[in-house]
């Protein structure tokens with residue numbers, strides 16, 4: 001499978017995002033007021049692990065889980081919350097962390113849900129953005145890479161739950177779909 005972004009390219013981009021986030025929130029955070037990263041399981045787990053360590057200011061992390069894609073490559077459009085946050089986020093500076101922003105259905109659902117908790121602020125960080133595929137209007141505040149409408153795997157992203165552990169981001173060949 002063709003490598004789209006190497007491990008090294010991803011690491012450099014994650015470092016840049018961490019630097020940017022650290023600068024943006026420097027005035028807002030200290031050990032008493034850490035920023036909160038909320039990862040969307042399972043895809044975002046690996047990006048979140050790297051991003052949290054590239055952020056030089058105090059941060060905590062939590063996870064939510066939703067279901068929408070299942071084993072299909074195309075979103076069913078219905079997003080359902082399977083696991084909520086463990087700790088309250090009211091009054092906190094929150095960043096939702098995703099591996100990929102595609103149709104936008106997952107993040108627009110989660111953004112609405114998180115806003116109900118009244119965070120001090122809510123932003124979105126995504127490793128990949130596929131703007132061509134958007135079905136609902138939503139943009140990320142921090143984007144690793146913008147990509148065309150191609151299915152990708154690796155760095156947390158799966159095809160039928162496989163390939164999440166591949167350290168770089170690769171194109172999943174169209175002809176392999178269904179195998």
Ligand SMILES: O=P(O)(O)OC[C@H]1O[C@H](OP(=O)(O)OP(=O)(O)O)[C@H](O)[C@@H]1O
Nearest residue numbers: 041042043068069101102103104105106
């Ligand atoms: O913008 P969207 O069209 O909603 O697509 C993006 C979402 O789809 C994928 O997750 P998926 O639901 O497949 O679960 P996973 O994270 O466990 O792989 C991906 O990790 C994002 O969470």
Ligand code: HPA
Nearest residue numbers: 102150151152153157158
């Ligand atoms: O390109 C993708 N790869 C893996 N999971 C995804 N979920 C939305 N788009 C993708």
Ligand SMILES: [Mg+2]
Nearest residue numbers: 040041042043
């Ligand atoms: Mg996901």
